[in-house]
Amino acid sequence: MSTTSRTPSDGDVVDLSRRHALQSGGLAIAFLWLGGTGPVSAMINARRQPGDAAAAMADGNPTFAPNAFIRVDTTGAVRLVMPSVEMGQGIYTGCSMLLAEELGVGLDQITVEHSPPSDELYGIPALGGQITGGSTSTRATWQVLREAGAVARTLLVTAAAAQWKVDPSTCTVDRGEIHHAPSARSVGFGEVATAAAKLPMPDKVQLTDPKDFKLLGKPMRRVDSPDKIKGATQFGIDVRVPGMKVATVVSCPTLGGKVSTVDDKAARAIPGVIDVLRIDDAVAVVGEHFWAAKQGVQALNVTWDYGPNATLDTQQLRDALADSAHNGQSIVASDTGAKPSGTLVQSEYQSPMLAHATMEPMNATVWVTADKCEIWTGTQVPMRAAEEGARITGLPIDKVVVHNQYLGGGFGRRLETDWVQQAVAFAKQVSYPVKVIWTREEDIHRDIVRPMYHDLISAVVDANGQPVWYGYRTSGGSVLARFAPGAMDKNGMDSDAVECVVEIPYDIPHNKVEWIRHNMPQGLVVGWWRGVGSTHNLFVVESFMDELAHRANKDPLEYRRALLGKSPRALAVLNLAAEKIGWGGQPLPARTARGISLGEPFGSHVCAIVEAEVTPQGEVRLRRVVVALDCGIAVNASSIEAQVQGGVLFGLSAALYNGITVKNGGFEQTNFNNYRSLRINEAPIVEVHRVINGEPPGGLGEVGTAIAAPALTNAIFAATGVRLYTLPVDRNRLVQNSDALKSVASASVPEGRDVA
Amino acid sequence: MLSLSINGQSYPVDVPDDMPLLWVLRDVIGLTGTKFGCGIAQCGACTVHLDGQPVRSCVLPVGSLGNRAITTIEAIGNTPAGQKIQQAWLEVDVVQCGYCQSGQIMSATALLQRTPNPTDADIDAAMAGNICRCATYVRIRAAIKQAATGKAEILQTMVSAPAGAAS
Numbered sequence: 001m002s003t004t005s006r007t008p009s010d011g012d013v014v015d016l017s018r019r020h021a022l023q024s025g026g027l028a029i030a031f032l033w034l035g036g037t038g039p040v041s042a043m044i045n046a047r048r049q050p051g052d053a054a055a056a057m058a059d060g061n062p063t064f065a066p067n068a069f070i071r072v073d074t075t076g077a078v079r080l081v082m083p084s085v086e087m088g089q090g091i092y093t094g095c096s097m098l099l100a101e102e103l104g105v106g107l108d109q110i111t112v113e114h115s116p117p118s119d120e121l122y123g124i125p126a127l128g129g130q131i132t133g134g135s136t137s138t139r140a141t142w143q144v145l146r147e148a149g150a151v152a153r154t155l156l157v158t159a160a161a162a163q164w165k166v167d168p169s170t171c172t173v174d175r176g177e178i179h180h181a182p183s184a185r186s187v188g189f190g191e192v193a194t195a196a197a198k199l200p201m202p203d204k205v206q207l208t209d210p211k212d213f214k215l216l217g218k219p220m221r222r223v224d225s226p227d228k229i230k231g232a233t234q235f236g237i238d239v240r241v242p243g244m245k246v247a248t249v250v251s252c253p254t255l256g257g258k259v260s261t262v263d264d265k266a267a268r269a270i271p272g273v274i275d276v277l278r279i280d281d282a283v284a285v286v287g288e289h290f291w292a293a294k295q296g297v298q299a300l301n302v303t304w305d306y307g308p309n310a311t312l313d314t315q316q317l318r319d320a321l322a323d324s325a326h327n328g329q330s331i332v333a334s335d336t337g338a339k340p341s342g343t344l345v346q347s348e349y350q351s352p353m354l355a356h357a358t359m360e361p362m363n364a365t366v367w368v369t370a371d372k373c374e375i376w377t378g379t380q381v382p383m384r385a386a387e388e389g390a391r392i393t394g395l396p397i398d399k400v401v402v403h404n405q406y407l408g409g410g411f412g413r414r415l416e417t418d419w420v421q422q423a424v425a426f427a428k429q430v431s432y433p434v435k436v437i438w439t440r441e442e443d444i445h446r447d448i449v450r451p452m453y454h455d456l457i458s459a460v461v462d463a464n465g466q467p468v469w470y471g472y473r474t475s476g477g478s479v480l481a482r483f484a485p486g487a488m489d490k491n492g493m494d495s496d497a498v499e500c501v502v503e504i505p506y507d508i509p510h511n512k513v514e515w516i517r518h519n520m521p522q523g524l525v526v527g528w529w530r531g532v533g534s535t536h537n538l539f540v541v542e543s544f545m546d547e548l549a550h551r552a553n554k555d556p557l558e559y560r561r562a563l564l565g566k567s568p569r570a571l572a573v574l575n576l577a578a579e580k581i582g583w584g585g586q587p588l589p590a591r592t593a594r595g596i597s598l599g600e601p602f603g604s605h606v607c608a609i610v611e612a613e614v615t616p617q618g619e620v621r622l623r624r625v626v627v628a629l630d631c632g633i634a635v636n637a638s639s640i641e642a643q644v645q646g647g648v649l650f651g652l653s654a655a656l657y658n659g660i661t662v663k664n665g666g667f668e669q670t671n672f673n674n675y676r677s678l679r680i681n682e683a684p685i686v687e688v689h690r691v692i693n694g695e696p697p698g699g700l701g702e703v704g705t706a707i708a709a710p711a712l713t714n715a716i717f718a719a720t721g722v723r724l725y726t727l728p729v730d731r732n733r734l735v736q737n738s739d740a741l742k743s744v745a746s747a748s749v750p751e752g753r754d755v756a
Numbered sequence: 757m758l759s760l761s762i763n764g765q766s767y768p769v770d771v772p773d774d775m776p777l778l779w780v781l782r783d784v785i786g787l788t789g790t791k792f793g794c795g796i797a798q799c800g801a802c803t804v805h806l807d808g809q810p811v812r813s814c815v816l817p818v819g820s821l822g823n824r825a826i827t828t829i830e831a832i833g834n835t836p837a838g839q840k841i842q843q844a845w846l847e848v849d850v851v852q853c854g855y856c857q858s859g860q861i862m863s864a865t866a867l868l869q870r871t872p873n874p875t876d877a878d879i880d881a882a883m884a885g886n887i888c889r890c891a892t893y894v895r896i897r898a899a900i901k902q903a904a905t906g907k908a909e910i911l912q913t914m915v916s917a918p919a920g921a922a923s
Contacts, residue, residue: 088853088890221849228854229845231789231829235855238788246783271772289783290792291775359793359801359855359889408791408855409889440794638849642895646852649891672798672887681880683893 013204043123044068044083044140046147047201051120058116064193066201068121069099069145070152076176076190078103078110083122083130083145084137085114085380086224087410088646089701090639091137093222095145097215097635102149102208104173105189107215112223114404117382128484130383133415133528135602135699138635142697150205158202159195160187210633210694219638224406236378236405237437239365244433245274247426248293251282251446254306254665256523259283263301270295277426284426290437309523309665317452317662318350321518325454325475330514331491333498337510339460340468346458347547349540350726352659354450354529355667357675360408361443364423367433368393373400373424374433378407380414388417392424411650412528415483416448441670449660449667450529451477451520453536457544459508465552466562467508472501474537475516477526492517499533500601500706501541505570506563524662530650531706534601539655539727542597542710546717556596556714557583569605569630572691574598577607577628580689589613591736592623595714601706602699605630605691608648610711611684614719616740618731620656622684625711627704629688632695640700645686647704653678655709659728761823762787763831773819778802780818781828789829789858793887800886803859804828810866812885829858837868837903844903852890860886864900873904 045067052068062071062079071079080099086092092112100107115122119129124140127133153173160178161168164185172179179186210216227233252258264276267285272292277284285296325348364377366389373389382404389400407414423436438446453476460469478494480487488494497515520526529535549559557578564571574596578584581594588594592613599606611624627644634640657676661668669675713724722733735741760767760777762785769784781787781804790813793801797812804813805827832838841864851857860883867874867882874882879900888896898909 086853088851090852221846222851224854225846225849225851228851228857229842229861230833231787231858233854234788235791237792238782240786240788289771289775289779291772291779291783294795357889359791359799359853359887361792407853409853411889437792440796440799642849642852642892645894646891649893650889653891671796672794673796677799677887677889678891678893679884679887680893680896681884683891686894 013206043119043125044121044144046144046151049121051118055116055118055121064152064156064197066152066155066196067148068115069148070103072152072156072189072193074190074193076188076193078105078176078189079113080110081113081115083115083124083141084132085378085382085404085407085410087132087378087380087407087414089137089643090222090636091132092224093220094138094635094639095141096223097220098141098145099149101213101215102146103153105176107220107223109176110223115382117386117402119383128487130381131415132380132410133412134532135702138697139603139699142635146207147205150207151202154202154205155196155199156189156192158199159192163187163192163195217634217637219641220636221638233406235360235408236365236376237360237363237408239376239403239405239435241365241367241376241433244365244435245286245288246290246293247277247284247286247434247436248290248297248439249282249284249422249426249436249442250297250300250302251442252304252306254304254523255309255312255521255662257281257307257309257665258305260303260305266299266301267296270299275430276300277429279422279425282422284436286430286434294439306665307523309521312521312665313663314661317520318454321452321454321475324516324518325456325473328475328516328518330473330516331493332512332514333493333495334502334511334513336512339471339512340510342460342462342468344458344460345548345551346456347544348725349455349457349543351453351536351539352661352727353452353526354654354658355444355447355660355669355675356409356411356413356529357444357447357672357677358407358409358411358413361438361440362413362419362446363435363437364420365433365435366423366427368424368428369431371395371399374403375400375420375424376403376405377420377423378405378414379417379420380407380410381417385417385420388421389424392421393428411530412532413448415528418446418448440672444669444671444675445667447660447667448525448527451479451526455540457540459544459548461548461552465548465554467506467548469510470508471511472498472513472540473516474498474501474514474540475518476536477520478517479526479528479532481517482525483528496533498537500537500599503600504541505567505598505600505605506545506560507566508563530647531601531702534599534702534706535651535709538597538599538601538706539709539713542599543713543723546595546710546714547723550717555584560596560598567600569691570598570600570607573605573607573628573630576689576691577609577626580628580687581609581611581624581626583609591615591719593715593718595711595716595718597707597710597714599707602703604632604698604700604703606703606707608704608707608711610652610708610715612712612715612719614716614734616736618734618736620712620716620729620731620734622652622682622712624684625686627686627688627707628691629703630691630693630695631698631700631703632693633697634690635697637690640690641688643700644688644704647702648686648708649678649683651705651708652712655712655727656729758818759823760818760821760826762826763828769818771818774817777804777813777816777818777821777826781813787828787830791855791858793856793859798887799856799859800863801856801859803862803886805832805862805866808866808869810863829862832862832865835865835869838865840903841865841868841899844899848895848899848902848909850892850895850899852892856886856888860888860896864896864903867900868903874900
């Protein structure tokens with residue numbers, strides 16, 4: 001896989017009529033079918049768009065609004081409207097840097113704003129709409145936002161130059177001021193904003209040569225930090241609307257079940273409870289505050305129609321999926337010809353369902369009146385949220401207002417709109433605004449989970465143990481088929497299902513990659529989870545590469561190196577990570593070892609090496625993680641480090657602890673006590689080292705997560721000899737011997753005490 | 757009618773005694789900096805100080821508080837330790853989504869108040885109750901040390917534009 005998003009040569013003049021194609025991995029690749037067709041041509045663009053006037057009007061009609069992103073008023077205050085949403089990935093800072101670099105302002109001089117819903121103005125072409133996901137934001141905006149800044153600067157400079165009757169090329173811009181050195185004159189943006197607004201769009205703009213970047217590539221502090229450290233940032237859950245009430249909900253314990261009867265007498269008797277509302281599959285109690293609502297829910301007496309999944313459990317799901325993997329009809333993603341002769345090696349891997357567990361539980365505030373529906377929520381898909389509001393209320397789309405908010409975590413969960421739909425369905429039953437907040441239990445219970453997978457991976461190896469062919473049969477549910485059915489391949493292929501498998505960095509001459517679509521039972525809806533298909537596939541591919549290396553009696557580093565002749569960028573990150581961790585240097589203590597994983601997810605190139613210790617009792621301790629990364633040209637070097645650190649730990653957290661299981665038709669996990677999350681005392685230092693180059697930017701937000709798990713399980717194998725074919729890590733398989741457990745039990749438990 | 761002492765101010769509130777402090781702060785008084793994450797004292801997002809001690813407000817009934825001093829994220833910057841912690845959080849650029857950070861900062865401030873020079877083990881013990889799903893732990897650890905020592909721990913090349921604008 002390679003990243004091919006086009007970038008003009010450095011410092012070039014850009015013809016604004018040209019389109020930008022983003023070709024990339026992950027979620028984005030599935031949407032390439034849209035390239036060049038109707039919707040894309042109208043998406044994010046540095047030029048003025050037909051919808052700009054209306055958007056600017058709704059935004060207070062700023063003096064100078066040359067495109068959908070930049071607003072300057074007569075005081076010179078600069079507001080930047082963010083095409084992507086901020087869920088922690090640092091994109092508000094990155095986008096601000098792109099705009100500010102070319103506009104000629106400092107990051108401290110701008111105010112950032114959430115964009116209103118609009119596919120036309122803020123749609124990401126690679127995703128077919130106003131969607132923040134698939135690690136596409138920087139790749140999609142790298143060119144467009146710099147151009148947008150350059151367009152605005154060009155117009156402002158042209159206006160100033162006309163006023164001074166000088167050649168615009170003799171003017172310079174710095175921190176929101178235009179200077180003409182020969183005549184020692186200066187003017188602020190605000191003073192020429194009115195004149196600039198009347199000028200025609202330039203046909204071409206000059207972009208800054210990367211060697212002259214003042215902001216881009218530097219480690220910049222985030223623009224959203226000062227509010228976030230004071231508790232002053234408004235997340236969706238913090239929205240307060242006059243007259244607002246607060247609700248919480250209980251939905252059917254089973255997946256796909258319905259409400260039968262509701263006895264709400266006791267609930268309504270609780271002080272502070274205002275209303276009890278019901279929809280098809282859930283009941284809401286509305287209160288003066290969340291506590292009254294929650295007490296009310298606990299006092300409800302609901303009978304449920306458990307529906308067709310009433311007896312569903314994890315084993316049934318696993319068995320059916322395994323059957324598909326072995327016997328199902330496949331769709332072939334790649335088949336380069338006959339399997340060569342040699343020794344066939346085969347393994348079977350399983351990955352669990354995963355919940356997102358964003359720190360901010362799902363919530364939405366909705367106010368439905370006769371002619372308007374207002375929605376306040378944090379969403380990765382503002383336009384879809386607006387469309388759902390229109391569909392459920394029956395109002396035209398222009399009567400639905402979505403006020404997007406800062407997201408308390410996304411990880412793919414907020415690419416859905418299910419909680420918004422539910423909140424609208426409740427809110428349209430009442431006259432007042434209502435904030436619907438899910439409890440953590442409801443948030444996990446109703447998660448749209450990462451699919452479970454069952455994979456058969458195989459290789460034909462030659463006499464030296466080198467692979468000459470690999471085969472992959474992966475089976476799982478399709479997220480894409482529901483999320484964007486039009487983006488499925490014509491033959492029914494879901495490109496996300498085989499991401500990072502069809503194209504691998506290793507030079508293995510032949511392969512056959514197949515996907516067997518396996519639909520989950522109705523009611524068990526699967527969704528995007530940080531790293532999407534890459535996270536799952538890299539676990540299998542990189543675990544198997546490790547198996548092949550050990551089988552060939554080769555060092556896993558040397559084994560990979562020998563196969564990277566055609567992938568210099570992958571080889572470079574592998575070598576860098578190995579050097580930084582000191583691979584092959586000082587011997588490590590007993591049951592302590594390192595594991596490598598290497599991949600090219602989301603248009604970036606990354607190698608992670610995890611050093612882990614496995615105690616005799618089977619507990620895994622993360623000692624150190626080194627990551628080497630080539631994500632092309634950097635926007636914010638600090639964000640890159642932070643995203644990789646956080647992404648790797650997010651992936652390790654899931655690999656160590658997480659799997660959603662089903663019993664009696666519902667998810668068994670309920671809260672952080674049984675859906676565990678990595679804590680600081682378990683978190684190692686994660687060193688991030690970059691290969692610096694000027695290649696087009698790769699994706700970042702999901703890269704660390706995608707590469708994490710196999711580095712851990714390969715380290716565990718090296719430490720214990722136990723190969724983990726399933727996630728999460730099963731500690732029972734890592735116990736050194738039964739005596740180890742006895743010794744820890746006697747050491748930690750006083751004689752005679754009941755330890756149940 | 758209860759009277760709560762929050763951030764040095766007295767708030768009369770007409771709520772049930774068993775109502776957790778978290779919801780009184782958020783839904784009755786309107787101090788939304790303190791966050792709801794789990795409701796069962798597992799994640800630490802709701803951490804506030806009660807007489808200087810970090811407590812999980814999601815399970816703390818207001819009827820039990822009397823006139824003990826409650827401090828929230830909105831006012832922690834008025835304490836010397838809180839100010840140091842918030843400044844270090846900015847300098848190290850800890851936050852990502854930011855939702856858990858109110859709780860992280862409250863726990864870290866309490867740590868610094870009782871242990872001015874915390875070791876890694878002290879940090880583990882004091883901060884293990886605060887989950888960050890973005891996993892900003894590497895920078896949280898660095899920021900606590902930086903707040904304690906005044907020495908830049910990592911990211912010494914980090915810049916603001918102009919220098920110091922992040923204060």
